[in-house]
Amino acid sequence: MDLKKINKTVIVTIIIGLLIVRFAGDALLFIIDKSDTNVAILWKTLTTLILIIPVYILIFRGLNSKISGYSEEAEKIFFLQLNRISLLIFILFSFYLFLHFIKLKTQISNNLFALLSSEIYALYSIILSVYILFFIWLWLLNKRHRRTIFQLVILRNGLFYFVIVEVLITLFPSMNKPVVSIVSKLMAIFIAIVMLSTSRNNQWLALLPKPEKIKLLWLSLFVVLVNSYITYSIYLGNTIINVSLLGFSPGAISFVAFVLGISVIYFFRILISVLASIPTSYIIERKMRELSSLRELNKVVSDSIEMNLLLETVVRLALKSTKGLAGWIELYDKDGTTNISASQNLDEEKINILDKSSELEKIFKSLEKPLVIDSIYEDKILSKLNWSVIPTARALIAVPLHSSGDKIGVLVVLCTDEYGFDDDDVKILTAFSDNVSIAIENSRLVKDSIEKERYKQELMLARNITEKLLPQKLPSLKNYHVKAFSLPAEEVGGDYYDIVNLKNGKPCIIIADVSGKGMSAAFYMAQLKGVVMSLARESECGKELLKRINTTLYKAIDRQMYITMSAFVIDNEEGKATFARAGHMPGLFKNNGDVTEIIPRGIGVGLAPQDTFNEHIEELELQFKENDVFLLFTDGLNELKNQKQNDLGIESLVDLLKQSGNDNPIAIESKLKNLITDFSQDESQIDDITVVIVKYAKMLK
Secondary structure (H helix, E strand, C coil), X not given: CCHHHCCHHHHHHHHHHHHHHHHHHHHHHHHCCCCCCHHHHHHHHHHHHXXXXXXXXXXXXXXXXXXXXXXXXXXXXXXXXXXXXXXXXXXXXXXXXHHHHCCHHHHCCCCHHHHHHHHHHHHHHHHHHHHHHHHHHHHHHXXXXXXXXXXXXXXXHHHHHHHHHHHHHHHCHHHCCHHHHHHHHHHHHHHHHHHHHHCCCCHHHHHCCHHHHHHHHHHHHHHHHHHHHHHHHHHHCCCHHHHHHHHHCCXXXXXXXXXXXXXXXXXXXXXXXXXHHHHHHHXXXXXXXXXXXXXXXXXXXXXXXXXXXXXXXXXXXXXXXXXXXXXXXXXXXXXXXXXEEEEECXXXXXXXXXXXXCHHHHHHHCCCCCEEECCHHHCCCHHHCCHHHCCCCCEEEEEEEEECCEEEEEEEEEECCCCCCCHHHHHHHHHHHHHHHHHHHHHHHHHHHHHHHHHHHHHHHHHHHHHHHCCCCCCCECCEXXXXXXXXXXXXXXXXXXXXXXXXXXXXXXXXXXXXXHHHHHHHHHHHHHHHHHHHHHXXXXXXXXXXXXXXXXXXXXXXXXXXXXXXXXXXXCCEEEEEEEECCCEEEEECCEEEEECCCCCCECCCCHXXXXXXXXXXXXXXXXXXXXXXXXXXXXXXECCCCCECHHHHHHHHHHCCCCCCHHHHHHHHXXXXXXXXXXXXXXXXXXXXXXXXXXXXX
């Protein structure tokens, strides 16, 4: 049954109802003078058992589910329950003293109010004993050892033994013989030994902070003393608590005495363990602080690449772990400049005032291993510094920071006590410096990774721009058959080709290569496409188009950028064409089986002002015959490298055209791609390759 689901109001109502019934029955038995009969004993026994069940449910439902091992939450619950038990025991003891003072024991037999008061006291004692029993049982299980379960079973059976023996003796007084008393005493000794063994697993107490140990010490001492006194009072047999329990229910005396007895043993064992661990509290607390600090630092190192946060965390945890007064981290730039990158309890201005002579900085820069100054005022150099900015500083420790084998800075911590640092301080700060080194290296690697990813994204964007700027489909031209392809490199360039119509309607094939790589080349290519589309409608020939383009772009593009271009214009359907170039690769003209490099004069777009560019531009006239081929390409083709870093060269292209026979443009494209693949031998392509193939054929095969 899930106790947590039972309504609290219902339980309280049941308890109140049972109490009313119980007290009413006891009052009736008192009035008719039947309190000592067997019927009265059975009534008291039965109603006590029934009453304890809802009380147990009300107090303890769901408590066990909150406790898990050695967690901080379990520790909080332990002290919360112990505080409650201590308060309840104090109330029990005060109640006992009060009833003893008013001599209630002598009034029970002839005073109904005294009888009910004694029963309330007895009921309170039983409920408190249930509370204590559950507490001990719960925490013995939580801090158990190999034999805990077996020993708890023995304790449970021992409790049943004492309660049953008392009930039987009450019902059958003739059973109260010396042998029973001897067996009970031996059983009590045995139970005490088992309890001592069961409660031995108290190593967790050593991990408690010293303030909590002191608190636990006083609470345990209080419980041991009070419960010992009450247990002894029960053992005497003629005290108010003994009489109250005996009159309330058979077995109540044994139950309360048993629980209070084992509680004395349990808390006595805790008391001894706490006393033994207090002298080592400082060492343990320090180790715990160090572990906590390293755990927090490792978390920051793994979760953050923010260097300022990391360094601030290092200084803060360094002070926490060493009980330092103030501290800072100074980092050294490659040019020798010192920067205060993080500080605690001492700002950069005060640090600069402290070290106006830079003597401290010189010492730190020369460090190759941790430096400990046990007494600042006994040190010849440090004592001369301006310590008025932090007059309470008495000792100093400095640990060098490294990254990739190079010293990059120093972690400095100040202490208020002379000789306040020890070897453990050096070790923990060295561990911090190692973490800083790892974090700085991680930060560098992450930044490099981010930069590479950013560059990769830039290349992808540039590639998308490039692909969208190239024509998706080439127009059909009578007697001229055009085929083009572009093979992008890993590093984006600025290759561009297109077919536009001039002012006179003549088709003009444009091929261009923007200098540079990446996004800048892609954007200039986009700008070039817009200029070409606009100026083509105002130009009569390829030469004029190139002049207009240079005039437009000369002052619009960066001085370090330029564009090489070629313009191939088809004059008529009978094979007449013109070719002009602005610093671009030569065209290869296959005419009557021979291949010639066509290299009209011209300089790159954007390199020279209008007059100089116009003076050097030249346009050549070409006359095609059937099956003649003209090849336009960018320098990515002839400069393609193999594994020996040799260039493909133009001669290889000339040979390929000579051997192409009457191949159509598709076949020539296939041969060119095979040549590229075979020559490069999987060597990375460093520049885009763009090729335009023009074949004149009235009857294309």
